[in-house]
Amino acid sequence: MREGLATQRAVDSALAAQVIYGGRLGTNLVEARAIRIDDLAVALGRHLTAPVPPAGALDKVDPSALRLVSRAQCERLRLCPFALDGDTLHVAMMEPSDATALAELVTATGKRILQYAMPELRLYYCLERYYGVPRGVRYARANPSGAVTQAQAHAQARRERPALITSGEFPTLPMTPEIEAALASTARPPEPPPSGRAAERRLYPSPTPAGGVAAVALVRPTPLAARDAHAVIAAATDRDAIAAALVGAALARCAGALLLVPREGQLYGWRGWAPGLRAESLATLWIPLDAPSLMADAAGQRVALRGAPDVRVHGLLGWALPAEAYAFPIVLGERLMNLLYVFPGQGAVVEDAALGELFQLCHEAAAAWARLLVQAKRK
Numbered sequence: 001m002r003e004g005l006a007t008q009r010a011v012d013s014a015l016a017a018q019v020i021y022g023g024r025l026g027t028n029l030v031e032a033r034a035i036r037i038d039d040l041a042v043a044l045g046r047h048l049t050a051p052v053p054p055a056g057a058l059d060k061v062d063p064s065a066l067r068l069v070s071r072a073q074c075e076r077l078r079l080c081p082f083a084l085d086g087d088t089l090h091v092a093m094m095e096p097s098d099a100t101a102l103a104e105l106v107t108a109t110g111k112r113i114l115q116y117a118m119p120e121l122r123l124y125y126c127l128e129r130y131y132g133v134p135r136g137v138r139y140a141r142a143n144p145s146g147a148v149t150q151a152q153a154h155a156q157a158r159r160e161r162p163a164l165i166t167s168g169e170f171p172t173l174p175m176t177p178e179i180e181a182a183l184a185s186t187a188r189p190p191e192p193p194p195s196g197r198a199a200e201r202r203l204y205p206s207p208t209p210a211g212g213v214a215a216v217a218l219v220r221p222t223p224l225a226a227r228d229a230h231a232v233i234a235a236a237t238d239r240d241a242i243a244a245a246l247v248g249a250a251l252a253r254c255a256g257a258l259l260l261v262p263r264e265g266q267l268y269g270w271r272g273w274a275p276g277l278r279a280e281s282l283a284t285l286w287i288p289l290d291a292p293s294l295m296a297d298a299a300g301q302r303v304a305l306r307g308a309p310d311v312r313v314h315g316l317l318g319w320a321l322p323a324e325a326y327a328f329p330i331v332l333g334e335r336l337m338n339l340l341y342v343f344p345g346q347g348a349v350v351e352d353a354a355l356g357e358l359f360q361l362c363h364e365a366a367a368a369w370a371r372l373l374v375q376a377k378r379k
Helices: 008-021 025-031 037-048 063-068 071-077 099-109 120-131 150-158 177-185 197-201 226-234 239-251 279-283 294-301 311-316 352-378
Strands: 079-085 088-093 112-117 256-263 266-273 286-288 305-307 325-332 335-343
Touching: 008 025, 025 037, 025 120, 037 112, 037 120, 063 079, 063 088, 071 079, 071 099, 071 120, 079 120, 088 099, 088 120, 099 112, 226 239, 226 352, 239 256, 239 266, 239 335, 239 352, 266 279, 286 294, 294 305, 294 325, 294 335, 325 352, 335 352
Parallel strands: 088 112
Antiparallel strands: 079 088, 256 266, 256 335, 266 286, 305 325, 325 335
């Protein structure tokens, strides 16, 4: 503002947006079109007393520079190397004065490090472009034309409030005394809530794999036609068969699917697949049921809902926002057994007939759970 790049009103608006959406002040100013990102970079460099990368340097990054610093280091230290000149490695950083990051880079590369200042938005773009680190939805650019697409209009209409996928709740399963006794036998003492980063964020894929889960992309399950999924559920002898049928059926109709399990006021990831989804991200995903979201609404109301996708889930897992998403609770008596969250590809929606098939499969999954619980009780 002192340099005349943004008005007081623009800064005040950006500060308010920062409270709601996070990100740095400069990021919010750029997103509000109150300042150009190139002007922001120059001002940032002056403020941090660091040079900025020469024009075009970040468009033609030296591959040998990239190879010297790992993806994990770049993501953690928030930096991107872009040139190698003899023994000098040129590195653009969000915090060019970070002495700890500088020492780590010197040790890891054996090079002299020359730091440059880089705005937050530009860093995340470079990490995605050169290292394959997905930008969260928070940092993805809006439609550059400013026009409202048909899919966006569809999503906006849905965002008023979630809508029922079907007219009413799930059909009620006959709750025999045997099923009720089997359900009661599965009751567990309360478990402590997640601690550390999980407690702070409440919804997260932890950067540290839990329980030794491999940091690899999941293999896409085989999509299943409705009749095949029905057959698998009808013959299911364990929980994995139920999960495979639900996720496979969902992937025959949608771009991604998550099957979650409730526990102590949370939903946690169990099975699923979407482009780029890694095993450790699924295994460490927690979603609070006391915070507003499509999944929380569907779980709390025990009804299948369609509506706005869960922005934080898509952002944390690096998925693009679809026009709408769908949540199917799997309920046995009063007990929420699972929740199936599915979404189409960007700009697409799922036909009502396909949603009806998933709804019916979820009802059959509840019946399969009842059967497995009774069988286990008999044993």
